[in-house]
Amino acid sequence: MADLTPLLAFRWSPRSFDPNAELAADEASSLLEAARWAPSAGNAQPWRFALGHRQDESWKRILVSLPADDQRWARHASALVVGAHTGGDPEPAAYDLGQAIAHLTVQATALGLHVRQLTRFDRAGLAVELDLPPEVRPLVVAAVGRLGDPSALPEELRRRETGLRHRRPLATLLLR
Numbered sequence: 001m002a003d004l005t006p007l008l009a010f011r012w013s014p015r016s017f018d019p020n021a022e023l024a025a026d027e028a029s030s031l032l033e034a035a036r037w038a039p040s041a042g043n044a045q046p047w048r049f050a051l052g053h054r055q056d057e058s059w060k061r062i063l064v065s066l067p068a069d070d071q072r073w074a075r076h077a078s079a080l081v082v083g084a085h086t087g088g089d090p091e092p093a094a095y096d097l098g099q100a101i102a103h104l105t106v107q108a109t110a111l112g113l114h115v116r117q118l119t120r121f122d123r124a125g126l127a128v129e130l131d132l133p134p135e136v137r138p139l140v141v142a143a144v145g146r147l148g149d150p151s152a153l154p155e156e157l158r159r160r161e162t163g164l165r166h167r168r169p170l171a172t173l174l175l176r
């Protein structure tokens, strides 16, 4: 495999988060700053974010929008970050939001944090919980925190947590 910068090589998406770790204010600012400085088509910056720290009101409202199975592990993350997109054309806005979240994720790795993104959640319910205007469309929730002990996970999640990660071979991705 070709060399990757360690920031990308060490990134992965855990479900085991340290339930005692908190996200410091300067870490939260750094993550959002990374997202803010992502490129976007026409510099439209169609991303919006909501941040909940564990046990605060925003966090509770975000957590309840996740599937019950995912709440089991996501509740231990230090923070839940909602990524929403806005503007007239959803497709490029969603692309730009994804790029902003990717930048947030790389910055998280630089801070020794981990991120697991979720797009399977109750989007309409979350928009109501957060009192979002109709043009702001939540698309992703990023659980952010420090790595926890995988043995604290339910059995079936523990096996997935410690299993090998896979990717398609590069040769099968190249169209020409």
Ligand SMILES: Cc1cc2nc3c(=O)[nH]c(=O)nc-3n(C[C@H](O)[C@H](O)[C@H](O)COP(=O)(O)O)c2cc1C
Pocket (backbone or CB within 6 Å): 011, 012, 013, 014, 070, 116, 117, 118, 119, 120, 121, 140, 165
């Ligand atoms: C856009 C996006 C949506 C995802 N949605 C979910 C999700 O709803 N639930 C979940 O448990 N993981 C979700 N994931 C995590 C992926 O399953 C994970 O990134 C993938 O298996 C690759 O693993 P890695 O990030 O450790 O390399 C999502 C990731 C991305 C980028």
